Amino acid sequence: MPQSNVVMERHRAGAGEQKMAEEKKEELLTVREVARRLRVDDTTVRRWIKSGALEAITLPHRGKRQAYRVKRSTLDTLLGGELPEA
Numbered sequence: 001m002p003q004s005n006v007v008m009e010r011h012r013a014g015a016g017e018q019k020m021a022e023e024k025k026e027e028l029l030t031v032r033e034v035a036r037r038l039r040v041d042d043t044t045v046r047r048w049i050k051s052g053a054l055e056a057i058t059l060p061h062r063g064k065r066q067a068y069r070v071k072r073s074t075l076d077t078l079l080g081g082e083l084p085e086a
Contacts, residue, residue, distance in 0.1 A: 028069035
């Protein structure tokens with residue numbers, strides 16, 4: 001019986017850690033999604049990212065364009081303030 005209590009405690013601790021990890025996960029938006037929400041062209045968003053005005057995650061790419069993802073919290077912060085200058 002004592003072993004089952006240890007297993008349950010480990011299970012509970014794991015569930016708590018999993019919940020914290022889920023809370024830390026954040027939705028990532030594509031360049032096109034950000035552009036649509038800001039009502040600007042995709043090229044403008046890419047220019048903001050390259051200039052450092054908009055923080056983004058750079059992904060490995062195979063095509064002609066670099067792939068980026070923008071955190072939703074970054075976009076929300078941006079929408080709460082001013083738009084970066086192009």
